[in-house]
Amino acid sequence: MAFYNKIIKKSIWVFHVSASPCNNCDIEILDLITPGYDVERFGIKLVGSVRHADVLLVTGVVSYKVAPRIKQLYEQAAKPLFVIGIGTCTAGGATFKTSYNKAGIPLENVIPVNAYVTGCPPKPEAMIDGVLKLLGTLK
Amino acid sequence: MSKCRIPLGPFHPLLEEAEFFDIKVEGEKVVDIEMETGWMHRGHEKISETKSYTQSIFLVERICGICSTSHPFAAAHAMEDVDNVEIPERAQYIRIFIGEMERIHSHLLWLGLAGHFIGYDTLWMWAWKYREPVLQIFEKVSGNRNHYAMFRVGGVSRDFDNALIPEIHPTLDMLEKKMLMIAGAAQDDPVLRSRLKGVGVLTKEAAINYCATGPTARASGVDIDVRRDDGLEYDLVDFPVRVLHNGDVYDKLVVRVLEIIDSVNIVRQCLEAFPKVGGEYLNKVKHISPGEGIGRYEAPRGEVFHYIRSDGSNRPLRHKVRAPSFSNIPTYKASCVGIPLADALITLAAVDPCYCCTERSIRVVDKNNKKLEHNLLTMSREKTANLKKAVAGSEKTPIDRIFED
Numbered sequence: 268m269a270f271y272n273k274i275i276k277k278s279i280w281v282f283h284v285s286a287s288p289c290n291n292c293d294i295e296i297l298d299l300i301t302p303g304y305d306v307e308r309f310g311i312k313l314v315g316s317v318r319h320a321d322v323l324l325v326t327g328v329v330s331y332k333v334a335p336r337i338k339q340l341y342e343q344a345a346k347p348l349f350v351i352g353i354g355t356c357t358a359g360g361a362t363f364k365t366s367y368n369k370a371g372i373p374l375e376n377v378i379p380v381n382a383y384v385t386g387c388p389p390k391p392e393a394m395i396d397g398v399l400k401l402l403g404t405l406k
Numbered sequence: 407m408s409k410c411r412i413p414l415g416p417f418h419p420l421l422e423e424a425e426f427f428d429i430k431v432e433g434e435k436v437v438d439i440e441m442e443t444g445w446m447h448r449g450h451e452k453i454s455e456t457k458s459y460t461q462s463i464f465l466v467e468r469i470c471g472i473c474s475t476s477h478p479f480a481a482a483h484a485m486e487d488v489d490n491v492e493i494p495e496r497a498q499y500i501r502i503f504i505g506e507m508e509r510i511h512s513h514l515l516w517l518g519l520a521g522h523f524i525g526y527d528t529l530w531m532w533a534w535k536y537r538e539p540v541l542q543i544f545e546k547v548s549g550n551r552n553h554y555a556m557f558r559v560g561g562v563s564r565d566f567d568n569a570l571i572p573e574i575h576p577t578l579d580m581l582e583k584k585m586l587m588i589a590g591a592a593q594d595d596p597v598l599r600s601r602l603k604g605v606g607v608l609t610k611e612a613a614i615n616y617c618a619t620g621p622t623a624r625a626s627g628v629d630i631d632v633r634r635d636d637g638l639e640y641d642l643v644d645f646p647v648r649v650l651h652n653g654d655v656y657d658k659l660v661v662r663v664l665e666i667i668d669s670v671n672i673v674r675q676c677l678e679a680f681p682k683v684g685g686e687y688l689n690k691v692k693h694i695s696p697g698e699g700i701g702r703y704e705a706p707r708g709e710v711f712h713y714i715r716s717d718g719s720n721r722p723l724r725h726k727v728r729a730p731s732f733s734n735i736p737t738y739k740a741s742c743v744g745i746p747l748a749d750a751l752i753t754l755a756a757v758d759p760c761y762c763c764t765e766r767s768i769r770v771v772d773k774n775n776k777k778l779e780h781n782l783l784t785m786s787r788e789k790t791a792n793l794k795k796a797v798a799g800s801e802k803t804p805i806d807r808i809f810e811d
Contacts, residue, residue: 284417285422285423285424286424287446287447287762288471288762289468289469289471289474289762290422290423290472291471291474291552291553293422293423293471294422294515294552295551298538301518301530301531301534301535301538302531302534302535302538303534303535327446328448330446330447330448332447333445336416340417361468362453362457362461362465362468363448363449363453363468365453365456366448366449366452366453367449367452368447368448369448387468388471388552390551
């Protein structure tokens with residue numbers, strides 16, 4: 268595990284899944300890889316399959332229709348996989364707290380979670396900070 | 407040739423949101439397309455009934471993160487329509503400013519994603535680079551990059567700081583210059599032209615039959631724009647309605663690029679007006695009387711429609727939302743069928759679909775018998791039929807007999 272943690276800190280590959288969000292956090296995540304923030308210079312890269320990913324970013328209130336798919340995605344991924352909930356929706360539900368179609372408020376109800384970055388939407392700086400803080404806790 | 411079925415989604419790296427396309431192909435030709443939605447349903451309309459009018463506006467803002475002003479705009483119109491509330495002139499200009507800045511960033515976002523889909527990643531990166539200063543202006547004006555929370559019933563929730571005007575002008579100049587550059591590049595680039603010209607044509611008849619709205623309809627020659635047709639705030643500014651006639655992906659791109667330039671000009675008119683128009687920015691509404699109201703607004707994707715029914719309390723009795731993508735998405739049936747599979751993706755993306763906006767209803771599935779899928783209408787009708795048998799003892803009740811006569 269220590270060996271893996273040493274390697275993962277160098278370059279993390281991220282997979283992003285939108286689980287019934289309002290799109291805003293997703294757009295801000297995409298904003299991270301465009302010239303404004305350009306996280307690829309830190310070695311952070313968005314990948315096309317969860318099987319390649321080290322970190323899974325989940326956005327939104329997980330609806331009942333999406334929840335089984337999110338579980339499936341988590342099971343498909345190579346472990347260890349770090350899960351970060353992006354946005355207040357994953358942590359506390361924001362305005363959707365009283366919704367009838369929520370399976371994951373908080374996201375822990377669906378899959379294990381390592382960290383939350385809250386905000387509606389969190390600023391891209393906050394997302395980078397969240398990922399780096401999570402990696403800082405690894406030994 | 408036998409048909410082959412290509413499932414796309416719901417979680418696919420190319421798709422920003424979760425949606426499922428079932429594309430049937432013969433060889434390379436698309437012969438049919440079906441889609442399944444419902445992944446993003448969060449129950450806005452029901453939550454809205456439990457919130458006060460002011461809270462509802464923050465809720466409908468979160469229907470969609472990209473066009474997050476158009477929903478509050480239409481909702482505020484609907485709530486004001488109940489009592490015919492008058493909006494101060496300064497608030498009207500602030501509303502136009504926010505709405506048009508949002509149109510700029512939404513169209514730039516689409517332009518980038520369209521570039522990404524056809525393999526022009528440079529266009530993606532550039533378009534999103536130009537989008538970044540727009541978001542920073544939003545942060546200065548409203549305090550947040552997205553979800554601006556500027557709308558209230560009877561005006562806006564915070565004033566525009568006139569000191570920001572000199573900071574905004576350079577961004578607008580830059581945007582206009584770069585958009586003219588992209589428009590020129592789209593005309594000159596032979597690859598882009600041959601990739602988009604004549605692809606995914608939506609004819610005028612089909613656009614009218616499918617009730618397409620927004621840039622999707624305007625690129626097909628249908629002259630509609632709620633901003634001009636309804637007037638309201640937009641009577642204060644001058645702008646043209648761009649209508650093109652080919653209906654292909656190329657025209658949809660050109661319409662959007664031209665609209666960005668128009669929006670820049672509208673924002674300039676607002677900035678000119680801000681120092682002259684002072685006074686109140688919020689006409690405080692304490693009470694909404696019983697009644698009905700509708701509100702429309704031209705979102706970047708088309709017409710947003712909100713309906714409010716009030717019973718005199720502080721909460722809406724019913725809040726109905728219809729998003730533009732709801733009528734734009736079915737145009738796939740007209741534009742995608744018959745084209746090569748490689749062109750299908752850009753045709754799907756060309757209407758700028760927003761599934762978060764669209765998903766307002768839910769389908770109930772019987773867990774015990776999975777083959778049975780009810781929708782709510784069938785369930786309701788079946789219950790009535792069962793009740794008729796149980797209560798009246800026959801399938802015909804007095805009401806039915808009246809109709810028979």
